[in-house]
């Protein structure tokens with residue numbers, strides 16, 4: 387049984403009316419009335435087996451696979467903004483050039499109906515000089531991990547772009563024999579937030595180097611580009627949230643798998659070391675907005691025991707959060723494959 391949030395607020399118990407915050411277990415409370423996904427009611431005194439059966443019947447089969455598309459390096463100062471090196475180097479080791487190893491991680495979501503990719507890495511359209519500036523040193527790419535899953539690029543039904551910076555969207559296109567940028571996933575529908583698509587077109591000078599016409603024009607002319615106007619449910623098991631501190635309209639997928647909630651944190655929280663509220667990358671366009679977004683989101687994430695998946699953390703795929711005297715901190719480290 388699925389009950390909308392409005393009706394849930396008035397559910398009675400032997401103790402009387404249960405408020406929205408106390409009628410659920412510590413697991414996610416996702417509410418339709420604030421634009422989020424409605425979910426199965428979970429009462430505190432319900433037994434776990436019953437909860438699992440209800441959840442399984444509500445959500446179709448899903449398998450998720452983390453893909454380390456690119457390995458590259460970034461200046462440690464860029465990764466941590468105003469935080470001095472004496473502090474960030476304790477949580478993210480640097481090399482002699484002050485660079486830290488990072489990844490661009492993508493997520494493959496397979497359901498009965500869909501084969502979805504979240505982000506695509508930076509691709510190969512630019513010359514070696516460009517990639518040498520990124521200190522790229524390998525990665526799984528996309529073809530081999532998809533093949534391991536029994537898939538080819540033509541099998542991908544949907545690609546969700548968290549945002550359109552080159553390291554997230556570049557791999558959706560390639561240079562064909564004529565030297566033109568062409569779609570690498572010929573059947574995929576593309577998804578991006580409407581506000582971010584418009585923002586990428588207006589291309590402020592600060593972010594200009596991250597947007598490339600040859601990344602975006604094949605998507606635009608494909609006839610398969612879909613722009614998300616609002617936060618909320620996308621498909622069963624996946625909802626979108628929108629954050630604005632890193633760039634305008636960053637789309638953050640929140641995935642329900644079994645009884646867990648996985649947040650593909652993208653550049654909202656790029657690594658485990660970026661969890662402390664003020665550890666915000668220097669590239670964020672509005673760090674004070676990021677700070678407020680993190681504070682509000684961490685309250686929700688702690689209450690729901692969410693798992694954050696890190697797109698740029700070379701050393702950790704994901705972790706839970708814990709509350710400490712010093713604030714929100716990293717908790718149990720998680721491997722994505724263990725969530726299947």
Ligand SMILES: [Zn+2]
Nearest residue numbers: 549551632653
């Ligand atoms: Zn970005």
